[in-house]
Amino acid sequence: MLGEDSTPHPQERSRREQSEDPEFLQLLDPSGQRVARPELDRWLADVDGEGGARVLAGLYEDMVVIRRIDMEATALQRQGELALWPPLLGQEAAQIGSGRALRQDDFVFSSYRENGVAYCRGVNLNEILRVWRGNASSGWDPFEINMATPQIIIGAQTLHSVGYAMGIQFDGADSVALAYFGDGATSEGDVSESMVFAASYQAPVLFFCQNNHWAISEPVTLQTHITLAERAGGFGIPHVRVDGNDVLAVLAATREALDRARQGGGPSFIEAVTYRMGPHTTADDPTRYRDANELEDWAAKDPILRLEKHLESRGLLTQELRERVAAKSDEVAGVVRNGVITMPEPEAMDVFKHVYATPNSWLSRQEDHYRRYLAQFEHHGASAAGHVSGGQH
C-alpha cells in the first residue's frame, strides 16, 4: 500500500513549497524592490507619504536592534549566563511588522519566541531575560505592556486570546486580541478549536502564525498538505499568506486585519511565511535534521538585508542612519548583558508566592514548615537561599 502512494515524502516536498502563489502577499521582493499592490496602499500611507523615510528607518532600527538583542542573548546562553534561549533570528520582519501595527490597548498572547513583539510593546529587556536565566517563571507584568506571559504549552494561548477578545466585545471596546503561534502549533487541537469559537462569536482576534518552517526538527510539510492560511478558510475566517520576511507586507496585512476586527468584522488569520535561521532553542542542533542549502536559500531572503536594499535604492541608507542604529544596538546589547550578569538570585521562600491570590491556610503552614527547616542552616553561616541553590555561594 505504501508503495502505491504517490505523495512525496514530506521532507522532499519541503523545498517544493515556494512563494510563487499569486495570493502570496509581497511588497518588497528579496532584491528590495517595491512590488505594486495598489489595493494595499491605504495601509501603508505613512510609509509612502512624506514622513516615509522616518517610518522605514524606524522599522529598520527595530529589526536590527532585536537581532542584536537576540544574538546577545544567544551569546549569553553559550557563556552559561542564560539557561536557555529561543532565537528569533530570521523572523525579525514578521515580529516587527506585526508588532508595530498594534495599538497600545491591543493585547498580545504569544509563545516564547516573540521577543521582538515584546520589544515593540515596550518591555524592559531584563524582564524577558530573568525568565531565561532561570530566575523567575515570569518576566514582565502583562498589564504594563498588554502582553501575556509567554506561553510554553504549544498553541494553548490561542484560546486565551479568543476569550480575551470576547471580553473586549462585551465591553464594547475596539481593541483586538492577538494570538501568536507557529506552524507546529497549527496541528494542536487548541488552535483549531480557538478558530471555531472565534468564528462562531465573531471575536475581535487576529491569529498571527509565523510559519518558520520547522517545529524543532519537523518540517511544516509534516503538519499540513495545504497552506496554513487555507486552513483558516475552513473555519470561515478571512486569511492571507504574506511574505514574513517582508516587513511592509506584514505591516500592511496586520493593519488590515486589525482594522477588520475593530470594525466588528471578527477574526482574521495571517500566515507569515518566514524561516527559523537558528535552532529551535539553544538546546538543539539543527544541522542534525536540515539541509545547509535550505539555510542558504533563506539567507538570501533575509528580512533586514532586504529592507537595507530597499532603503539603499531610495537613497535612505545614510551613514547617519547606519551609525545611529549601530549605536542603539550596542547600547541595548550592553543593557542586556549587564542586566543579566548583575541579576539578583531568587530567594528560596519565593516558591510559595502567588500560588493563590487569596489565602490558603495549608499552604501557609507548608511555607512556615519550610522556613523553619531553612532556619536550621543559618547558624552555619549560609543564607537560606544559598543553601538550597546548591553551592552557588
Added chain:
Amino acid sequence: MTATAVNPSGQTPAEEQRAAAAPSSFPVEPDPGTRRLNTAKAIQEAIGSQMEQNPEVFVMGEDVGAYGGIFSSTTGLLDRFGAQRVIDTPISETAFIGMGIGAAVEGMRPVVELMFVDFFGVCMDQIYNHMAKIHYESGGNVRVPMVLMTATGGGYSDGAQHSQSLWGTFAHLPGMKVVVPSNPYDAKGLMTAAIASDDPVVYMFHKGVMGLPWMAKNKRSIGAVPEEDYLVPIGKARVARAGTDVTIVTLSLSVHHSLDVAEQLAGEGISVEVLDLRSVVPLDREAIVASAAKTGRVIVVDEDYQSFGLSGEIAATLLESPDARGAAFSRVCVPDVPIPYARELEYAVLPTHARIEAAVRAAVGA
C-alpha cells in the same frame, strides 16, 4: 474591565471597590430562614444574583442557555440575562475553558460549566496548566477569577465515564480551590464565595444533591436558603451533626447517607459526629483534627476512588497532628475500579448506607 483600566496589581477600580465591599455586603452564614429551595435552584439564585450586581459575571458552557444546564444549574438565566451573558458554546471543553481563562484575564468573572467532571480528560491542560497556574506564572500580576462548575457522582447507572467524583484529582494540583456543597444552603453560599474569589474555584456539585425530579430523590436536597446573598467561607467545614463516639468525615452526597446512618444508630446509643468538609482545597484540617481528638475514631466516607486521594490525605493529617495521632482510622470509598454501569454493581462500590453503617459498627465495636 478592559486591560487599559487596570492598575499594576491587575485590579480595575471596580474590582478594588468590590473586594473592599465584599465582607460587609455578604453577611456570613445567616440563619437559613424558612424558604425552601432545592440545590439546583440555590445555585441558579446565587449565579443570577451575582450577575445582576456585576456585569462582569457571565455563564458559559454546553447547554447552559435554553436547556438551562443539563442538571439545571443555569435554568432561567438566559431569559433574565440574554445570550450575551449566558453563552451556549460549540462542543469543545478545551476551548470554552480556555476562553473562560482569557475572559477572566481581560477582567470578566466567568462561571464556566463542564457538563460532567468526567470530561476533564479532554481539557485538563487548560484547567491545571493555565487556569491554575497563570497567577503563579505571571508573578502574581494576573488573576484568573473563574468558577469551573461541574457535575459529579454516580448512583443512576450512567456508566464509568459519567459517574466519577474526582475531586481528589483537582485537589492534588496547586493553584485552584475546590468546593463541594452537599445541600442547598451551602450550594448558594459557596457559589457566591466562588464568584467573589480572585482564585479559580472548581465548584463540584453531585447530581444526587440537586433535587431534580428525574433523579433519585434525597430529602436533604431541598432545604432552607436565605433570600439575601451570603458567603459560605471557602475552606471551612461544618459539623452537620454533633456526636461523641466516632467521627465521619465526608462530603457531597455521602453527607446525606452518613446523616441517615447517624440518625439510625442514635437509637442504639451510638453517637456519630458527621463533619461535612464543604471544601477540599483548602481542607479544614483543624476541624478534622478537633473532631478526631474529641471522638478518637475517624471514618472517611468518600465517593471518590479510595487510593491516592482525599481519604489518604485525611489519614496523613491525623498522623501529622499531635492531637489526633492516636485516632482509629478507616474509610468507606469507591474501590479502585471504574464505576460500574449495572445498577447492582454500581451500588456495590458506592458508599452506601449499609457500608457506612458497617464501618461505624466496626469502629465502635458494636
